[in-house]
Amino acid sequence: MKAKLNPAYLSAYAIVLGGAVIMLMPFWFMFVFATHSDTDILSVPPPMWFGDAFLDNMRLLLGRLPYFWHNLGMSFYVAIATTVLNLFFCSLAGYAFAMFEFKYKEYLFAGVLSTMLLPAFLGMIPSVLIMTGLGWMNEPRALIVPAACGAMGVFMMRQFIGSAIPKELLEAARIDGCGEFGIYWRIVVPLITPAFGTLGLITFIGAWNNFMGPLVIMNDMQMYTVPLALRSLSGTGQVPWGAISAGSAVAVLPLLVLFVITSRRLIEGLTAGAVKA
Amino acid sequence: MSLSDPSTLALESTMDKAAPRRRKLRPWDWAPYVFISPFFILFAVFGVFPMLFSIYLSFHTWDPAAGLSAMRWVGIENYTFTLTDDWFQKSVFNTAWIAVVAGAPQHLIAIPLAFFLHTAFGRWRNAVVGFYFLPFITSSVAIALVFTTLFSRDYGVINQVLTQLGQLPVLEWIFPQQKIDWGQPEYTKWMISFVVFWRYVGWNTVLYLAAMQTIPKDLYEAATMDGAGKLQQFWHITVPMLKPMMFFAITLTIIGNLQLFEEPFIITGGTGGIDQAGKTAAMHMYNTAFMDGDFGTASAVAWLLFIAIALLTWVNNKIFAKSGMKD
Numbered sequence: 001m002k003a004k005l006n007p008a009y010l011s012a013y014a015i016v017l018g019g020a021v022i023m024l025m026p027f028w029f030m031f032v033f034a035t036h037s038d039t040d041i042l043s044v045p046p047p048m049w050f051g052d053a054f055l056d057n058m059r060l061l062l063g064r065l066p067y068f069w070h071n072l073g074m075s076f077y078v079a080i081a082t083t084v085l086n087l088f089f090c091s092l093a094g095y096a097f098a099m100f101e102f103k104y105k106e107y108l109f110a111g112v113l114s115t116m117l118l119p120a121f122l123g124m125i126p127s128v129l130i131m132t133g134l135g136w137m138n139e140p141r142a143l144i145v146p147a148a149c150g151a152m153g154v155f156m157m158r159q160f161i162g163s164a165i166p167k168e169l170l171e172a173a174r175i176d177g178c179g180e181f182g183i184y185w186r187i188v189v190p191l192i193t194p195a196f197g198t199l200g201l202i203t204f205i206g207a208w209n210n211f212m213g214p215l216v217i218m219n220d221m222q223m224y225t226v227p228l229a230l231r232s233l234s235g236t237g238q239v240p241w242g243a244i245s246a247g248s249a250v251a252v253l254p255l256l257v258l259f260v261i262t263s264r265r266l267i268e269g270l271t272a273g274a275v276k277a
Numbered sequence: 278m279s280l281s282d283p284s285t286l287a288l289e290s291t292m293d294k295a296a297p298r299r300r301k302l303r304p305w306d307w308a309p310y311v312f313i314s315p316f317f318i319l320f321a322v323f324g325v326f327p328m329l330f331s332i333y334l335s336f337h338t339w340d341p342a343a344g345l346s347a348m349r350w351v352g353i354e355n356y357t358f359t360l361t362d363d364w365f366q367k368s369v370f371n372t373a374w375i376a377v378v379a380g381a382p383q384h385l386i387a388i389p390l391a392f393f394l395h396t397a398f399g400r401w402r403n404a405v406v407g408f409y410f411l412p413f414i415t416s417s418v419a420i421a422l423v424f425t426t427l428f429s430r431d432y433g434v435i436n437q438v439l440t441q442l443g444q445l446p447v448l449e450w451i452f453p454q455q456k457i458d459w460g461q462p463e464y465t466k467w468m469i470s471f472v473v474f475w476r477y478v479g480w481n482t483v484l485y486l487a488a489m490q491t492i493p494k495d496l497y498e499a500a501t502m503d504g505a506g507k508l509q510q511f512w513h514i515t516v517p518m519l520k521p522m523m524f525f526a527i528t529l530t531i532i533g534n535l536q537l538f539e540e541p542f543i544i545t546g547g548t549g550g551i552d553q554a555g556k557t558a559a560m561h562m563y564n565t566a567f568m569d570g571d572f573g574t575a576s577a578v579a580w581l582l583f584i585a586i587a588l589l590t591w592v593n594n595k596i597f598a599k600s601g602m603k604d
Binding site (some may be wrong): 009012013016017019020022023024025026027029030033041042043044045046089090092093095096097100102105108111112115117118119120121122123124125126127128129130132145146148149151154174179180181184205208209211212216226227228230231233234239241244245247248249251252255256259263264266267268270271 | 304305306308309310312313315316317319320322323324326327328330331334341390393394397403405406407408409410411412414415416417418419420422423424425426427431432434437475479483484486487532535536538539543546559562563566567572575576579580582583586590
């Protein structure tokens, strides 16, 4: 490693670290601006360190978005419910694809994978019509139920279960008289907790960040999720920079915490499918 | 041979049953269908049915407020109208512009960056990768809002940095002396492209990094023995070995960038900006449906966009297949 400290390497290190700073800058400013008043933010040069106006900004934010805490709760509710349902349904389907032999299995699995190629916007208009028909407009279940079993999750679970659980184990349980669902519940589920962690993270982040879904489903400000509520701040008139930054910080913070704790597993999980495919 | 193997089962049932015509269904014969049924039921209800309905809708004119009976068959009129519509053409141009300007640098930077991270970073690699990856997992709405602050004309941090750099000797040739009004049509797409680039460059880096870890080390060892420098190793080993991942990552970028919606939607406040310079095709579809209330035309826009994405993915596939490196 010592031999590498020539000028070319040093400048490459500098560029990579400089790039990392550029990647982090917007987050830094978001948190710093969240603690400054609008006049501070609009000064030259801008504030680079934390101020003491965070609570004022939150008060401003709640003035503009009276349901903000409710919106935050809605975001958590939708994200957690989507995650729990995905963990259950995806692992069940992944278990079937990994451990059973059945007719048309290959075709059915190819069908699951091909749905990943369908762009999200294609379903945007018809989903509104369906939700209107079901009377689910403005209801969180309109966001949760359609997303309850993602193709990506089925694929991940199948890969993991296929490599982590020996078929002999299931056969032994079958001989001992354990039912098919019992085998899944008592044997498969306890063995795949690492995969649950990864899939749970990915699903939670995706549901938390979902914008297009709530945008067309939720009409009532009280039912907004956080991204949708924040978006309504950037309308016409005076833009409350401090309040926007404070709201964005609150929206991003849960993800940042999750990311700091789990970044390695998250990155590995997200790329595992890509490398194998 | 495993118990769940269908051929074994069939054999057993014919042997131990009196009427061999119809074998008894064991739990493990029907259980897998039950286990995979949630996916297919959900996909049928919320995937297939809406899509079929949207094809049907794209051949009709319909204002949803007037009820289902107000639907009127118009043939391919929605499609011909859309294709000749100036605003649609403009939105397609914007989408393609942003897709290239935001997409190409992602890969041109991610590949060498991943190589450098792979070869020259030891202990700190995961931390640095984390920094680059962070934008990918954060809410695009929050991000776009923060960037509108940073890009604001008079007090935005980005303008302050750029004009500061513009005061320095030599650099004044590259950087602006005056503050840039990023809301003006000639700059809007640059702003959006930068945000999109910033958000996805780390994701691509992570993909390439993961692929590099699967390249056998002895290839590099052999090259080093033969006296190849790092740069030569990069060109003659890493890049060719990365071809399958390049295909995959570029496909994802094409699919993602052509349906770009959230970043331009937030940055331009939902309008597309002055002269609709930042309005993408997906935004055009959204506005046609939910601002103009024209669901028929909007469905036609959606399907045209889908066809464009499918065609480009196919072309990308052909290009990589031709270069002979796709496995």
